[in-house]
Amino acid sequence: MSSRTRSIRMAAAAVTAVGVIAALSGCASGSGSGVTTLNFFQFKGEALEDFNKIIADFEAENPDIKVVQNQVADADTIIRTLLVKDKAPDVITLNANGGFGKLAQSGVFYDFSEEPVLQTINPAVQDILANLGNKEGEVNGLGYVNNANGVIYNQDIFEQQGLEVPETWDEFIAVCDALKDAGITPFYGTLADSWTGLPSFNALGAYPSQGDFWDQMRAEGENVGPDSEVSFQKDFPEALDQQYELYSNYMQEGYRGKTYDDGNAAFANGEVAMLLQGIWATNPIKQINPDIRAGIFPYPATNDPGDRLLVSGVDVVVTMGKNTPHKEEAMRFIDYMFEKGVIEDFAASQNMVPSVEGATLGDDPALQSVKPYFDEGKITGFIDHQIPPSIPLAAIIQQFLFNGDTDAALATLDSEWAKVAARTIPVTGD
């Protein structure tokens, strides 16, 4: 979830940027004694130790390769500067967000379509990546581990109250009402952090935006509005109404002023039954209460249980620079990362779903409860990755959840979309 770490740490980013660039230029010439040194660009701070272990094991098996892990803050910015300077690292991990799609489209990454490792990955995961963008006819990234964006629920509370996981929207509302009647707050809202409005928006908005909705939106461009073929105003009112219903009726008192951390703490202590968050929240929750049994279910936005979709993003995508001089060695390292045992350990430690088919999940109840959706391929990507980053989506949704004005929020989204389309002038050939 890219928006998870939106807080700006400019100073830190600047310092690491300088450090990384220095480190990379230093590493470039370190292949004197038959040992190849690979630059491994790694974006995920909490995965530093896991990758250190992977690298140590890999180096033990492959003494002719040395892997240097460069873990950076604000990776999205730094990878751009490196790519512009034509200093692409050999092996790259990134969060698969809209920015990754843009970079992949511009053709700076290697084409994996002929590599055998691609065949081992769940096709539904690669579809999510393909929707973000690839260079025409290429496969520019390999999904490594996936997250799951669904309703987190306290399994103990559900059992005590005799509640089942809801499969339709009506059942969902009935569960909320039952909890409320029993004196339990259904959800903990954390709107002081604007991005926390997005997980539920992504999940409920996934239903009206299936098919080629985003392609049509892009085709409409600056003409998007209430009268166009597709638009937010036309297709999203129900999703927003559903989201507002959850927020306005079933949240704790003062949900406008609480933060993400407050929400995790309250859920961990059993104060509420559910959180409108995703699997990434289970780690911080377990740090507060290691014994909690938290499961996840997809937002049932329709009244047909068969329609349910789990929104999942590729949390870590692996790729490499197009023109790396160490292609063969880099590929060996990537193949090793995707070996079943390696990816299983990593995914279990990170509380994520491994993308390799047949890899077993960790025994965490949250992971186990989303397993069927991955097995059946009933997963879909985050819709906010399809919305240009210059649209202040989190802010618009937060504002909407404050005032409940569906029409105004959708009109703003449409007009922002149209404005961005109008001022995005494509690069011409010459």
Place this chain on the structure above:
Amino acid sequence: MTTMTEAVRASSTGGTVKKRASRIRSGEKRPAAAFYWMVWPAVIAFAFFHTLPVLIGIFFSFTNYPGYGDWNFIGLSNYVNLFKDDRVLAAYGFSFLYAIVATILTNVISLAIALGLNAKIKASNFWRGVYFVPYVLAILVIGYVFQFFFSNSLPKILSGIPLFADNILTNETWAWTAIVGLGVWQACAFSIIIYLSGLQTIPGELYEAASIDGATPWRQFTSITFPLIGAFLTINIVLSLKGFLQVFDQVVALTNGGPGTATESVTLLIFRGGFSGGEFAYQSANAVVFFIVITIVSLLQFRVLQRREADF
């Protein structure tokens, strides 16, 4: 080395300065090379780190450069789109509202404090030090302290007032006042210093004469102090307004532009849209326009305010 010492000697012998100045004009003798040695590095550094980036920014504002990859010239399209963008207009509205309110508050409060610190109070140096502390602290650090204060302490202290009980930072209508509070709190430190130095330029005899004539302290303030610190008032107001128009850190630390986009300042919009939004060229155009706006506002202020400065 010898030229250096020569130069120091030449400039430290105050009596000859005037003579030398006239000689330069007549072209008999060039100024010592040391002056060039001192000026050139500064000029180069200034041009490289300041002027050049500005020119590059202006250059890219006529392109569709997203911050990476290829680009084309697109003429004035960015500027045309800028004036059609209601989000940009809203950001200007917020920046000006914030800047005007904060400038007035800062100058009223710091002038009052400076008058107090300039009086013959006990331990005046200690108090001057105390009031300067906010200026020394890093803005992001105190920003987070204030954020904790607004979102955790105030709701408990003032739990009877709904506005504060529900975290004022997430209140669309009033969040900006919290940012004003932080901005003024910090900016006062520097304004106080300038006002203090201004107050110390006023000769004490004026007040003695005035009190012999029977003028009240208020009359002394309006007729002596206020007119005589006119130049300091001008510089303070111009600097405050310019600084407050560019408000950035305070917003990032407290609300990050929210709730919604209610407290999005122009600089925050430029930063966000340009770097994370991938609209580098478009926001460069915004930055150019903002630069022009600030220049015009500052020049206007100088003209208006200098007219009422007293000469002495």
